[in-house]
Amino acid sequence: MIITKTNQPVKRGALLALLLVSVFVLNAQTKVSTLKFKTFNNLVFLKAKVNDSAEMTFILDTGASSCVLNESTSKKLGLKTVSGDKVDTGGGDVDAVYVKNAAIEITSDFTLKNLSLAVIDLSGLEKSIGEKIDGVIGYEAFQNAVVKIDYQNKLLTFFPKDKFVYRGKGEIIPFVIEDVFPFVEVKLTSINGIETQAKLMIDVGGASNAISLYTDFVNKNQLIKANSPTIPLTYGAINVGKSTGEVGRLKTLQIGKIVYQSPLVNFSQTTQGSETDTSYAGILNAPFLSKFTCFIDYQKKQLILEQNASYNTLLEFDMSGISLIASGENLDIYTVRQVLNNSSAAKADIRKGDIIEKINGKPSSAYRLSEIRKMFSSKRNSIITLQLRRADKFLVKKITLTKAV
Incomplete structure (x- = not known):
């Protein structure tokens, strides 16, 4: 956001x-x-x-x-x-x-x-x-x-910034600071083997996949075509659903000596706001950074990455085909805001505006939204039973979690 x-x-x-x-x-x-x-x-x-x-x-x-x-x-x-x-x-x-x-x-x-x-x-x-x-x-x-x-x-x-000395064995990666933001150079390799240098902002507040690439960079390098299959989607945090793009994977992301395999990527196609910026390629997001213990040192302008136990666990995109938004006083009412085309949810006739009442027989309010998203992006081929409310009707739908990218 x-x-x-x-x-x-x-x-x-x-x-x-x-x-x-x-x-x-x-x-x-x-x-x-x-x-x-x-x-x-x-x-x-x-x-x-x-x-x-x-x-x-x-x-x-x-x-x-x-x-x-x-x-x-x-x-x-x-x-x-x-x-x-x-x-x-x-x-x-x-x-x-x-x-x-x-x-x-x-x-x-x-x-x-x-x-x-x-x-x-x-x-x-x-x-x-x-x-x-x-x-x-x-x-x-x-x-x-x-x-x-x-x-x-x-x-x-x-x-204390003036006294910090790093003595670990992590990868030390230099960055530059521009307008108070840290930027790092990385190498991206597409599915078809084309290598591209990219300037990315380090953003521990970026929640969207491993990296987000901006519209101009994506189109100049024909990255959607080079990394098919991709899935179209809408997103946005403060102004929900105002950004558009496609999600897919690259072959590798290299930062320093670290070569990360098959990163999930947002390929922006947004035509307004910051994702149209042409001065840098995009964002290095929290899902990638969470694979490490990170030291962020603005004084020495360096990012230090120590791999943690989750490093080799592949980041997965949603397998249900359902994008949800939370509402209510406790943010525990979950409404479908988008259904991806050709997904398991689309085949089950789940629709935008449906409210999820139960998940596998358990009230949906018993889950936080992050827990539901984690459930929907794991255990490939598992079947999930959803009880939905659509206007004045209650419906039961079954979806099979299917890997999309």
């Missing part, structure tokens, strides 16, 4: 990209701090406090050039806001206001101060991910500490 001020030509990230605001040196991390986190769709969810509030839920994101607060959270806290520019979310513009001189306490030893928090409506993101989100912690955290993300053990560590 992308957000940037519409009158400011800056690079955009895959989750959030906002105009950088003043961050003072007093934010610098002076002690090592470690905290637990949770993941949903491979995104890092952590607890933090805003201006001495109770703990709230934030997403960590290298693709956000500033910290962000959900509009509903700002209202709940009664924070004073000032007007600001519209921002581009990749799928269209949304309004934003700002909270000045704010503080976000990540741990008792690490607080980001003197922030100008962009306040926007994140309800679309919540519905897309299926979790409550109070905000996003972006560039300011990475500017002031070396950040270690241990995806396997769900541990987040902030090291």
Whole structure:
């Protein structure tokens, strides 16, 4: 998901990209701090406090050039806001206001101060991910500490940036910082064997497959044709369903000396917003980064990757043919927003707008959206029974999970 001020030509990230605001040196991390986190769709969810509030839920994101607060959270806290520019979310513009001189306490030893928090409506993101989100912690955290993300053990560590020395055996990959965003050079090899160099933004807040490639880069290199079969789909986090493209696989993705086999890829065909940017090729997303313990060091401009136990497990795309969106107070009502053509769901006559009531006899509200997505992208050839509500009718449909790409 992308957000940037519409009158400011800056690079955009895959989750959030906002105009950088003043961050003072007093934010610098002076002690090592470690905290637990949770993941949903491979995104890092952590607890933090805003201006001495109770703990709230934030997403960590290298693709956000500033910290962000959900509009509903700002209202709940009664924070004073000032007007600001519209921002581009990749799928269209949304309004934003700002909270000045704010503080976000990540741990008792690490607080980001003197922030100008962009306040926007994140309800679309919540519905897309299926979790409550109070905000996003972006560039300011990475500017002031070396950040270690241990995806396997769900541990987040902030090291003092001036004292950090890496002594492990991971792959050390240099990156450049442009408009506060980190970019790395990779080599992509298509299914038909054509090699292409690509400049990708490192985005721990990008939830869409291993990498996302932007429209101009995809079309110039004829990547959809070179990597067939692909599947057309619509997507988008804040502005749900406003982006279009196809999903498929490359033969390999090489970053440093690491050669990752058969990565899942979004090939964008979106004609507005950040995915039309021609200055870089796309995004290196969280599903790929989650295969490693990652050290992100803005001071030395290096990404360090240590393979974890999930490295050799192939990332799978949805096998049901159903794209869901969450709603309701607890985000546990699941509505079909898209059915992929020729999929098992299409053959079972599941339709856009159907509401899933039960999955294999169990109430759908017993699952989080990320759990349903995981279920629908694993155990190939297994049969899933869905009880659906369509208007005033209840229907029972069976689908067979079928590998599409």
